[in-house]
Amino acid sequence: MNALEIALEMARNASATLMPWRESLDYYQDWESYGKGVYKTHVEQLAPFGFDINGKDVLEVGPGSSLWTAYLCRKRGAKSSVAIDTRRFLIKGNSPEDALSLVTYLSPCNVEDTELPPNSFDLIYSHAVLEHVREPKLVLSEIRRLLRPGGYISHQIDTRNHLDFSRPNEHLAIPEWVWKLMTSNRSSYTNRYTVPMWVELFRASGFDLLTVRETESLQHPDRPDGGLLIQARKPAPESG
């Protein structure tokens, strides 16, 4: 990025700091299809590893403007479906009408300090969220605490440059303090963990990895579906 582009992003960050309420996450037309796609990625694609949604307690981190996926979890057999978000980004019309009667939605609520009891969930998933957290290590340790032994996680992490998806890696060259001045109060803020850094962190946080797959970064440059899909389990204690 050149100096002018960087200065422009700093100005946008300053205005986001002054007017945070102007941000909206309404980037799709068809939220039902999107929610079904996210459900397929995080629930159906765990079936070969033995996961069955029936009777399970499920947590979605960062649903953004739509509860479609969390709703589908309930509709397809989950005992409970909880969705937490730092900010109440829900937009009327982006979820089924009865979503809030089937999904427990908690906001403001940060995944790093939910105050939910330990060993509460059988599945914890997120889509295009973990790249935005400020403290990845703390977040994974909290996710592990909330997960039951033997429970599953599934996370899609968009590691691309959120300021310009067509230049997916350019943000990595910018010094941290400059990056913060450009993005700290915007949804384009990302922690800039790369795919290998995430894989190492999941391992070091005590998860047994099941799927580690890089997702396409250029096929849909305007959508949050580039980066990494990682699925794993919290080890269950040995029986007997």
Ligand SMILES: C[S@@+](CC[C@H](N)C(=O)[O-])C[C@H]1O[C@@H](n2cnc3c(N)ncnc32)[C@H](O)[C@@H]1O
């Ligand atoms: C890019 S949006 C993705 C929204 C949705 N999952 C989707 O695919 O459209 C990231 C979401 O994660 C939420 N988020 C970011 N950091 C979070 C945190 N520490 N705890 C809970 N939610 C968080 C944001 O508020 C936002 O709703």
